Amino acid sequence: MKCQILRVLPTRSSFCSSVNSTQLARSCNGTIPFSGGTSLESTLAAMNEEIFIDFQKMNKTIAVHEQDMDVVVQPGISYDALNEQLADQKLFFPPDPGPGAQIGGMIAQGCSGTNAYRYGTMKDWVLGLTVVLADGTIIKTRGRPRKSSAGYDLTRLFVGSEGTLGIVTEASLKLTDKPENVRVAVGAFPDIHSAIRTAVGIVRSGHPLAAMELLDDMAMKAVNSSGYSDIEWPEKTTLFFKFAGSPAHVAEQVEEVERLAKEQQCVQFTFSNSADEADSLWEARKTALWNMIALKNDPSDNFISADICVPISRLGDMIAATKDSFERSGFIGSCLGHVGNGNFHAGVFFPAKDWEKAKGLMREAQKLGVSMDGTVTGEHGIGLVNRDALIWEVGDGTVATMRQIKMALDPLCLLNPGKVFKLWEGQE
Amino acid sequence: MKCQILRVLPTRSSFCSSVNSTQLARSCNGTIPFSGGTSLESTLAAMNEEIFIDFQKMNKTIAVHEQDMDVVVQPGISYDALNEQLADQKLFFPPDPGPGAQIGGMIAQGCSGTNAYRYGTMKDWVLGLTVVLADGTIIKTRGRPRKSSAGYDLTRLFVGSEGTLGIVTEASLKLTDKPENVRVAVGAFPDIHSAIRTAVGIVRSGHPLAAMELLDDMAMKAVNSSGYSDIEWPEKTTLFFKFAGSPAHVAEQVEEVERLAKEQQCVQFTFSNSADEADSLWEARKTALWNMIALKNDPSDNFISADICVPISRLGDMIAATKDSFERSGFIGSCLGHVGNGNFHAGVFFPAKDWEKAKGLMREAQKLGVSMDGTVTGEHGIGLVNRDALIWEVGDGTVATMRQIKMALDPLCLLNPGKVFKLWEGQE
Secondary structure (H helix, E strand, O other), rough: OOOOOEEEEEOOOOOHHHOOOEEEEEEEOEEEEEOOOOOOOOOOOOOOEEEEEEEEEOOOOOEOOOOOOOOOOOOOOOOOHHHHHHHOOOEEEEOOOOOOHHHHHHHHHOOOOOHHHOOOHHHEEEEHHHHHHHOOOOOOOOOOOOOOOOOOHHHHHHHOOOOOEEEEEEEEOEEEEEEOOOEEEEEOOOOOHHHHHHHHHHHHHOOOOEEEEEEEEOOOOOHHHHOOOOOOOOOOEEEEEEEEEOHHHHHHHHHHHHHHHHHHOOOOEOOOOOOOHHHHHHHHHOOOHHHHHOOOOOOOOOOEEEEOOOOOOHHHHHHHHHHHHHHHHEEEEEEEEEEEHHHEEEEEOOOOOHHHHHHHHHOOOOHHHHHHEEEOOOOOOOOOOHHHHHHHHOHHHHHHHHHHHHHHOOOOOOOOOOOOOOOOOOOO | EEEEEEEEOOOOOHHHHHHHOEEEEEEOEEEEEEEOOOOOOOOOOOOOEEEEOOOOOOOOOEEEOOOOOEEEEEEOOOOHHHHHHHHHHOOOOOOOOOOOEEHHHHHHHHOOOHHHHOOOOHHHHHEEEEEEEEOEEEOOOOOOOOOOOOOOOHHHHHOOOOOOOOOOEEEEEEEEEOOOOEEEEEEEOOOOHHHHHHHHHHHOOOOOOOEEEEOOOHHHHHHHHHOOOOOOOOOOEEEEEOOOOOOOHHHHHHHHHHHHHOOOOOOOOOOOOOOOHHHHHHHHOOEEEEEEHHHOOOOOOOEEEEEEOOOOHHHHHHHHHHHHHHHHHHOOEEEEHHHHHHHEEEEEEEOHHHHHHHHHHHHHHHHHHOOOOOOOOOOOOOOOOOOHHHHHOOOOOOOHHHHHHHHHHOOOEEEEEOOOOOOEEOOO
16 A cells, blocks of 8 residues: 555636645555446556455345336346346346446446337436445435435436446346337348438337347448358348337337338348347347457457447438548448447457557547537446547536546545546546 | 625545535525426525526527437426427427426426326436536536436436536437327226226336326315316226327227226226317316315315325335325325326325424325335425435435535535535524
């Protein structure tokens, strides 16, 4: 343990002088809570000999309330294990980030996934939290009511705070009914704009599709090249639609989606007639990221990606501009994502020597997203990597306000220090 | 303007000594933002010569983004005026608290209403906010992406903070498609428990009803006595169901709801065959609070109510116990509310001299709600009236954490001082 005297960065203005003038004495290193370890953006990077708290053994389901459709869990359970436990009771926990993610990390990241179009993100599925604060105080943000106006929404302040405000030791999660009669349709489009116009039409129609995902031409080429799929796909911008509900309601939605797709010159519309066929069609979306590896020029190439989310009317222009910039760069890259809510992932493969150039491409895409009233991260978070981008997006004053909350709850900067924003001058 | 030296109440522990030891010098009185003025729980009470900021003239719609299904507004527009403006574009803003409420106050209160069962509460419909902080800094919490993981969720921290953390001057709001083909059904039940079992069955079925509301026997008696309704209603616990969607989907839901209701000995199930009939059936729910006045023993009687929300499996016991306590008290009272998410309003009429007794009844009901893992306020907020109840519900440590955030963002306690929790010793 070392003791350092550090000058805290400005919070908002001289108005809040008690914090501004503080010099921070750190008598011990920071602490990083760790569950599934699947986060991106260096959220879990230990920069200064931080201590990890591993939640591997705190993986219990404490209570399932079937009638209330909620569950109380520890942070070390994964969402897929939880859904397996809930399946017999026909209950379902929707947030579905990358495989292996656990509830603690999902809360820290405010994550989402393919189900977010219909069901929203992690923020919408946490009822209440038990949190250990930086000074060891244990608080419970609330019980299990479906809604509450009782005081500040600390629950949603902790969700997405990347372990910087407190350590979650228990969570009450909302559940819903397990989707039944799941069907999938896939449509290939002549270009990105016709695909996005279809997506906008579907969103406006109000049909509650279970998911709507986009893979661009390069991603579809990767699916074909990987050899994992039995189907030979058109190498065009492709939308994957997931439906769930009563057979009549699904039929109604499929008819409407096919009509909207064909209005936009959809060149191939394939519909699954059974649950097995649905799984097989969805497989291409599910394995897209891994399939991308088939496109690598050189096995030693690195990969970098961005996670932009813009208002859906701008998504066509956004993806088209990003793809243009990839083409100009000479790197192989693609765009895919959760088109129903305007979120997409843009990534390129690049040789190690071109790190700055590749990073510049991502920064350029993020800045374009912000200029379209979007966000630099729809679901991956800020971590270390996107700290500058957070400032471009929301401005100095907003980041300073976040820092002020951090300094109020964790004045010695013990919890995942330096993530989301810098705390002191010279912090890495 | 007067200057007072005040001793700030503890925040969390001696760990946060910078705030704990502060003596607060208030050089001016506080400020209370004011829009529709319909809030309950004394959120807008001026206790110490506070200055009101009236948003009456900041009532503009700045931009409607039809494809993105969002709108940018000023705080002084009412939700019904907004929905009138949006109707031609078949867009809809769901939160529906009491008539006259305006967006600024709806944000401050984190309100909801009858639409919350299907659509969620105000927290789910605010994309981003422009906020003036206590020191005059203007921040924007984010743009208009449908989702974001960029830093702390300041948007949802301000929503429900009752004007104590900042003053909202602009809001981007999410919209959805205007519900079409709205139909209503009404079922009368032998007792509260059979009605709640029906509600639980419907929630578990996963059918996305537009609303599900409960009026107890006393509330139905009030509807009959008021003379406003053409229908002679059974004076029994009654559920009001609202459906919206395609005709086939509505028909499917009505059939399932009728089946579930009849399983629970529903004695009368009435369904509207047209939009006009639907309006006429729903009228009884809409005017329930005003109709209640017909039950008053004495025109000078006062009214007090509570706004409890519990996990739905406990709602039958909760309402039954509350009704028993009303009967024992000798006051006339009833329970009604948003049963789909476990939220109900319990209220009694009482002579002025019995204020303490009537207040005690409400406190007893709130404490029972908390013991059932519920909340003392599902949608009305804390204000001045429920400050003690907030402490019973979430505990000292959680309230101290809220106070710490308040002190970080508004160290001179200029913004709606004393609401949600007390700030200094002796504060009224």
